[in-house]
Amino acid sequence: MRVLVVHNHYSSAQPSGENRVVEEEVGLLRAAGHRVGLFERRSDDIAGRSLLGKVAVPLLVPWNPAVRTELAARLRADRPDVVHVHNVFPLLSPAVLAACADAGVPVVATLHNYTQVCPPGTLHREGRECTACVGRSVPLPAVRHGCYRDSRPATVPLAVGLAVNRRRWWSGVDRFFCISAAQRDVLVRSGMPAGRLVVKHNFVPDPGVRREGDGEHLLFLGRLAEAKGVRLLMAAWDALAADGGLGVPLVVAGAGPLEPEVTAWAAGRDDVRYAGLYGPEECRKAVARSVAVVAPSLARETFGLVVAEAMAAGVPAVAASHGGFAELVEDGVTGLLHRPGEVASLAECLRRIAAGPDANREMGRAARRRYERGFGPAVGLARLEKEYRSVIAGRSGGGGAPPSVGESTGSPRVRPRGRDGGSR
Structure with a gap:
């Protein structure tokens, strides 16, 4: 074509x-x-x-x-x-x-x-x-x-x-x-x-690298903005740290309007590292080394590329239970879903994803299978x-195959229009 x-x-x-x-x-x-x-x-x-x-x-x-x-x-x-x-x-x-x-x-x-x-x-x-x-x-x-x-x-x-x-x-x-x-x-x-x-x-795309072992860190990868849940993540991480921490660090990678705030928050801490803006290869490696990818967006994401990329690398995700995330992450199977905007819910999911290595590895394998079936x-x-x-x-005028109802479509067939349809 x-x-x-x-x-x-x-x-x-x-x-x-x-x-x-x-x-x-x-x-x-x-x-x-x-x-x-x-x-x-x-x-x-x-x-x-x-x-x-x-x-x-x-x-x-x-x-x-x-x-x-x-x-x-x-x-x-x-x-x-x-x-x-x-x-x-x-x-x-x-x-x-x-x-x-x-x-x-x-x-x-x-x-x-x-x-x-x-x-x-x-x-x-x-x-x-x-x-x-x-x-x-x-x-x-x-x-x-x-x-x-x-x-x-x-x-x-x-x-x-x-x-x-x-x-x-x-x-x-x-x-x-x-x-x-x-x-x-x-x-x-x-x-x-x-x-x-x-x-x-x-x-x-298949990243060409998958997680081996249990992972080294939790990873936030994205725009440093309020709508992406950055402040929510910082509040949940502070709550976990006050209760003894998780034993694995949080890596924050990205750029955006909250970068000064994130930089100041991470400074001098052993449990947080602000990595700045990763290039494509650095992103793939960081995802593959993750215990889980964290996507706590306050906005209703239409899809959630970072979650799909984690699935491709055999890594589970912790994500907000709305928008496209709820379609990508099967709660308890390919990752965990937290209540949007709730600090305590996000903190509990982070604790769970880091505390059970056997369950985490199985979630990672299930995530990879889901990627192969639906997002490759x-x-x-x-x-x-x-x-x-x-x-x-x-x-x-050839009729065209109607869109099938299912994961890739969700509507009846479109009727043909004339050549002048929509002209000004």
Whole structure:
């Protein structure tokens, strides 16, 4: 198949799981013999723009007419069978959908977060879950609270884009890929067209290294932000330390706004090590040396790459029992689930995962088996190819195989649309 992938890469200053997923998916498709082109922008390029160019960026978030023109020319030249849209913020905009509609090319879109119903895409505000904008055609609560970067002016372009392009998204995409059933449930309740929403979990490459023995440390690997449960983890670890500790250290790896706080907290302690930002190889080694990976996110994660990566290395996880984590971790079998936001619950799970080496090893083996069944490259490729073929056949009138209900999907077949569906 000829596939054109559309993606705005997030800033390289912060590690992005979404960037990685896109790059690995492109590599997977190319290795399978598909012809994959890229239509992309990079947020890093904003820094090199003139002052006027930087000022204009927020104006392009809801609609970038130059992108529509450029992509239309690319579609005429490449004639792809399907366009796969990932992130369009801030430099691409939903104008990419108009270009695809003009060309009559079927479109699939992976929803990596909740930006279809929540301007910052997190369903999280001030340390707790927030659904104030879910189901609203105009997300005014997000503007009122300045949900994106704690700034009302920064939130306005996102809110405007969501409001004015709502119908375009919902009519201009043949199939949406949700990366967990939990995410799909939220989006269906918000009013998104259930018949176009299927579940296609992210895949994780085999790391090539697995845990040997019982592990050396507990590991937090991710963005150092309130929503990721960093302060919750610090409070639970302090409670455990006051009660004698666990006998294994905690390694915290990552970067983010709480880095100074984490650095100060870890300084001078024997039971905590702040490792800074790991590279890919360091990440794989650190995961494989873990007693468990800890994912105490306060926000409802749509998937949870770090948990899937732990499973691939035969390592159990301790994770919050909501969002995508609840689908990845089978409590007591492939890891432990704690009550979201509760210090005592997280501390007890950490104690349990570290105190029973025999049970821990069995959880690790079960985690690896679950990875092989549901999250390896072969599974990811098969699901992706199936959905591509279905939307291509549906648009061409070939009928297309209906999405099957189960782990990879969760909706009836999408009806074909006309070539002008969704055009402006």
